[in-house]
Amino acid sequence: MASLVKDFPRVHLGHTPTPLELLKNISAEFGTNVWIKRDDCTGLAFGGNKTRQLDFYIGQALHEGADTLLTTGAVQSNHVRTTVAAARKLGLEVEVQLEHRVDRDQPEYHNSGNPYLVRLMGARINYYPVGEDEDGADKALEVRAAELAAQGRKPFVIPLSNAHTPYGALGYVEGAEELMAQLQALQVQPARFIVPTGSASTHSGFLLGVRSCGSDIPVHGVCVRRDSASQVQRVSKKLNSVIDAIGCAIRIPDSDIICDDSQLAPGYGQPSDATVAAIKHMARNEGILLDPTYSGKTFAALLEMLRSGDFAADQHVVFLHTGGAVSLFGYPELVAEEAH
Numbered sequence: 467m468a469s470l471v472k473d474f475p476r477v478h479l480g481h482t483p484t485p486l487e488l489l490k491n492i493s494a495e496f497g498t499n500v501w502i503k504r505d506d507c508t509g510l511a512f513g514g515n516k517t518r519q520l521d522f523y524i525g526q527a528l529h530e531g532a533d534t535l536l537t538t539g540a541v542q543s544n545h546v547r548t549t550v551a552a553a554r555k556l557g558l559e560v561e562v563q564l565e566h567r568v569d570r571d572q573p574e575y576h577n578s579g580n581p582y583l584v585r586l587m588g589a590r591i592n593y594y595p596v597g598e599d600e601d602g603a604d605k606a607l608e609v610r611a612a613e614l615a616a617q618g619r620k621p622f623v624i625p626l627s628n629a630h631t632p633y634g635a636l637g638y639v640e641g642a643e644e645l646m647a648q649l650q651a652l653q654v655q656p657a658r659f660i661v662p663t664g665s666a667s668t669h670s671g672f673l674l675g676v677r678s679c680g681s682d683i684p685v686h687g688v689c690v691r692r693d694s695a696s697q698v699q700r701v702s703k704k705l706n707s708v709i710d711a712i713g714c715a716i717r718i719p720d721s722d723i724i725c726d727d728s729q730l731a732p733g734y735g736q737p738s739d740a741t742v743a744a745i746k747h748m749a750r751n752e753g754i755l756l757d758p759t760y761s762g763k764t765f766a767a768l769l770e771m772l773r774s775g776d777f778a779a780d781q782h783v784v785f786l787h788t789g790g791a792v793s794l795f796g797y798p799e800l801v802a803e804e805a806h
């Protein structure tokens with residue numbers, strides 16, 4: 467079957483298809499077949515879900531003749547780090563804007579992990595003092611882009627807010643198509659997919675990709691930034707604009723959008739005890755690294771389902787690992803009690 471996104475300009479930044487693996491120890495522990503889609507292995511300076519999204523953003527940027535990328539994110543943003551790596555790989559200039567989104571004073575949060583790598587790759591960094599002002603953050607990028615354009619550069623803004631064409635979601639339409647083909651080859655029919663839902667590019671693209679393959683498997687989004695009601699609206703808006711951009715006839719009702727905010731507290735970028743326990747559970751049973759903001763919370767939700775007996779014996783479930791473990795270095799307290 468031809469991909470829904472085949473007609474969009476794109477580049478190929480990552481190592482895909484990513485592996486689909488069975489978590490043998492965790493599956494044995496709960497009597498459910500727990501699969502992991504290793505999108506933490508997309509490559510590109512430690513990879514993650516943003517690599518697939520950038521294939522289409524940067525495809526569009528090059529299509530428009532851009533020579534400079536601008537984007538914005540939290541201090542420990544994986545998206546910012548991956549955008550800088552993509553720019554370096556393709557020989558583009560890059561400027562990033564780091565927002566004050568998470569109240570953490572620890573020097574490691576500001577200097578280690580993602581911001582360390584952004585500095586290592588030599589991007590110009592601007593700062594934005596607010597963390598909950600997507601429109602303002604995007605506007606600041608546009609102002610800087612206009613300055614660069616006046617200097618003769620050709621900037622392309624990768625925005626944050628939901629008011630733009632969601633090129634990033636196209637990457638997860640393709641990611642879901644890839645996963646559905648892998649599952650078909652293994653003759654595995656999961657009961658549920660578990661994915662994080664933040665900007666909603668991953669969730670909306672993934673849901674569309676799964677439905678476009680003719681599957682009605684539930685896609686369980688785990689909220690990392692907003693409560694369930696706001697996130698359903700956000701996913702719905704993005705889903706509809708990606709459907710419009712593709713021009714396909716598929717319709718997905720809001721009742722099909724699952725946003726579970728059980729792991730959101732205490733807030734974005736702030737791990738709860740359950741998040742930390744989930745990160746340690748995966749690290750100590752499978753040797754796989756999750757992160758405190760996205761994949762740790764998503765896996766915490768899955769652990770809760772496994773413990774509550776949500777799955778019948780021998781059912782299958784797939785956890786989408788979107789990466790982000792680089793930011794562990796910004797949270798040294800996670801292993802504080804183990805330090806000697």
Ligand SMILES: Cc1ncc(COP(=O)(O)O)c(C=O)c1O
Nearest residue numbers: 544664665666668760788789790
């Ligand atoms: C590691 C990781 N997982 C998940 C997400 C959430 O993905 P999305 O923004 O597409 O909802 C992000 C986004 O920043 C991320 O960096």
